[in-house]
Amino acid sequence: MTVMARLSYRARLLTNLxxxxxxxxxxxxxxxxxxxxVRLLFHIAPSTHAETGLLxxxxxxxxxxxxxxxxxxxxxxxxxxxxxxQVKKSRDLxxxxxxxxxxxxxxxxxxxxxxxxxxxxxERYQNREITGRYCYEVTHGLNHPCRPPDYVCPASKxxxxxxxxxxxxxxxxxxxxxxxxxxxxxxxxLYDTGGKITQVVELSRDITESKTQENRILEANRALxxxxxxxxxxxxxxxxxxxxxxxxxxxxxxxxxxxxxxxLLDETKGTLSYRAYRGFSERFVRGTADIxxxxxxxxxxxxxxxxxxxxxxxxxxxxxRQLAVVEEGLKAFSAVPxxxxxxxxxxxxxxSRKPRLFSEQEVRLLAALGHQLGVVxxxxxxxxxxxxxxxxxxELLRRIITAQEDxxxxxxxxxxxxxxxxxxxxxxxxxxxxxxxxxxxxxxxxHLKETRQLLTATSKEVHRLIFDLRPSLLDDLGLAAALRSCxxxxxxxxxxxxxxxxxxxxxxxxxTVEIAAFRIVQEAVTNVASHSRAESAYISLExxxxxxxxxxxxxxxxxxxxxxxxxxxxxxxxxxxxxxxRAELLGxxxxxxxxxxxxxxxTTEIPIDLEQ
Numbered sequence: 001m002t003v004m005a006r007l008s009y010r011a012r013l014l015t016n017l018x019x020x021x022x023x024x025x026x027x028x029x030x031x032x033x034x035x036x037x038v039r040l041l042f043h044i045a046p047s048t049h050a051e052t053g054l055l056x057x058x059x060x061x062x063x064x065x066x067x068x069x070x071x072x073x074x075x076x077x078x079x080x081x082x083x084x085x086q087v088k089k090s091r092d093l094x095x096x097x098x099x100x101x102x103x104x105x106x107x108x109x110x111x112x113x114x115x116x117x118x119x120x121x122x123e124r125y126q127n128r129e130i131t132g133r134y135c136y137e138v139t140h141g142l143n144h145p146c147r148p149p150d151y152v153c154p155a156s157k158x159x160x161x162x163x164x165x166x167x168x169x170x171x172x173x174x175x176x177x178x179x180x181x182x183x184x185x186x187x188x189x190l191y192d193t194g195g196k197i198t199q200v201v202e203l204s205r206d207i208t209e210s211k212t213q214e215n216r217i218l219e220a221n222r223a224l225x226x227x228x229x230x231x232x233x234x235x236x237x238x239x240x241x242x243x244x245x246x247x248x249x250x251x252x253x254x255x256x257x258x259x260x261x262x263x264l265l266d267e268t269k270g271t272l273s274y275r276a277y278r279g280f281s282e283r284f285v286r287g288t289a290d291i292x293x294x295x296x297x298x299x300x301x302x303x304x305x306x307x308x309x310x311x312x313x314x315x316x317x318x319x320x321r322q323l324a325v326v327e328e329g330l331k332a333f334s335a336v337p338x339x340x341x342x343x344x345x346x347x348x349x350x351x352s353r354k355p356r357l358f359s360e361q362e363v364r365l366l367a368a369l370g371h372q373l374g375v376v377x378x379x380x381x382x383x384x385x386x387x388x389x390x391x392x393x394x395e396l397l398r399r400i401i402t403a404q405e406d407x408x409x410x411x412x413x414x415x416x417x418x419x420x421x422x423x424x425x426x427x428x429x430x431x432x433x434x435x436x437x438x439x440x441x442x443x444x445x446x447h448l449k450e451t452r453q454l455l456t457a458t459s460k461e462v463h464r465l466i467f468d469l470r471p472s473l474l475d476d477l478g479l480a481a482a483l484r485s486c487x488x489x490x491x492x493x494x495x496x497x498x499x500x501x502x503x504x505x506x507x508x509x510x511x512t513v514e515i516a517a518f519r520i521v522q523e524a525v526t527n528v529a530s531h532s533r534a535e536s537a538y539i540s541l542e543x544x545x546x547x548x549x550x551x552x553x554x555x556x557x558x559x560x561x562x563x564x565x566x567x568x569x570x571x572x573x574x575x576x577x578x579x580x581x582r583a584e585l586l587g588x589x590x591x592x593x594x595x596x597x598x599x600x601x602x603t604t605e606i607p608i609d610l611e612q
Contacts, residue, residue, distance in 0.1 A: 244380075516586055
């Protein structure tokens with residue numbers, strides 16, 4: 001390779017490495033040497049041998065200097081080639097490094113065009129050519145840079161301040177249940193050797209999962225704060241109504257709601273009714289009372305155990321009492337189940353008369369509150385039932401003591417009025433017999449006959465009193481015979497026809513079971529005789545393997561079913577409560593089916609404990 005060729009090759013190599021100063025200098029030296037030599041050789045005409053010798057020596061000197069310069073250039077070129085290889089290795093290492101990052105990395109120029117991207121980005125866009133395209137076009141599908149109110153592009157701030165900027169963009173998508181994605185973007189400047197910003201590096205990563213977890217933690221904290229407030233309220237009072245109203249106020253405050261209510265499930269009727277509410281009119285509350293399970297929005301929530309949310313409840317086809325909803329002017333509506341141990345105990349509703357969209361986060365928060373409120377409500381109900389039972393027990397104890405005293409007075413009165421008088425009469429007759437010992441046999445016989453009749457009547461009265469205190473038939477012949485005798489003695493005088501049926505194989509039962517069943521049926525039959533105005537009464541006893549089932553039914557007037565779980569019911573229907581308590585004390589149950597004008601039916605089921 002000639003000197004010119006080598007110089008040209010070195011010049012091209014140096015040009016590729018951007019070492020222009022070296023190239024310019026070497027070309028200048030080479031050209032100067034070459035031109036000077038040519039002029040010496042061709043333009044200077046030697047006149048003497050001495051001049052020719054001087055010219056040759058000068059040429060040799062310049063050639064030597066040029067050779068030294070070329071050797072130096074070759075040495076520098078080798079060094080530059082080595083440096084270039086190191087630069088290539090560093091560049092490849094840098095590319096490998098940024099390709100290994102588990103984030104999206106792009107480099108932008110001042111016009112927001114992509115100049116470089118890592119593998120994450122290239123693969124995301126299926127290795128399509130994105131270099132030279134605008135970042136907002138590639139990443140967001142926009143035809144303009146990100147701007148408020150949707151997003152704020154941090155690039156302009158980086159160019160202005162020269163400092164890194166971190167922002168979080170939210171993007172809406174129609175994919176999946178959660179339509180919001182969160183993208184964390186960090187932009188940093190790149191400087192040249194003169195300290196001027198030439199490009200901007202953008203790092204972005206999808207933080208939707210962590211942001212969702214963060215939001216859930218925040219929701220849980222908000223719910224816990226509300227529940228803590230409710231717990232403080234509950235500690236002040238366990239009154240169910242107080243707890244419900246306080247809890248509802250806290251929930252409405254948390255949700256910034258104007259309307260809301262808590263419907264409780266009546267397990268006996270299988271219906272829902274508002275027990276606490278805010279903002280709803282009395283007309284709406286009355287118009288939505290006794291919602292059956294599966295009926296309307298609240299009924300479906302109670303049936304399915306899942307929340308329901310709607311933007312405009314008045315237009316929802318699932319609404320069962322649309323007139324009440326329309327008259328109330330309701331728009332947005334949300335209903336969540338109140339659960340305790342996976343059992344629905346009620347429904348919490350939040351509503352608005354203005355358009356409102358309940359977010360998924362709000363619905364999740366309400367659902368979480370629903371679970372916690374369900375437990376609070378069940379505890380309050382249990383406490384209320386416990387208090388009621390204590391009241392009932394106290395009332396029953398008072399009634400028992402009163403009944404005992406009344407029974408003692410009745411027995412004393414009857415003994416005084418009947419038995420005592422009869423015995424006194426017997427004493428008089430015995431004395432009269434002594435005074436008429438000389439009387440005719442016929443008179444004596446008449447006195448003896450009257451005395452015998454009086455003794456018989458007195459004996460029957462004493463036996464009646466004994467039966468009232470403890471029916472001997474129950475001990476001697478068993479439950480069926482005792483109930484048959486009891487029913488006839490109570491219902492025959494009232495003109496009520498008695499029908500008694502025994503199902504299954506009759507057998508003796510443990511004494512506690514027999515006396516409990518007897519007293520329950522006796523109380524039911526007494527109610528039929530006293531209040532039913534019935535023509536017929538039907539009594540059945542069914543002997544099963546593990547329990548005894550007794551039922552008393554009449555065709556009388558029936559009655560309004562009392563609220564056994566309320567203090568009013570306790571005052572009005574202590575007899576019914578006493579029957580219920582007797583059954584429950586032995587692990588049994590008692591059900592009452594009645595309706596005004598349609599008679600009544602009382603059924604008790606008591607387990608048989610064969611070890612007793």
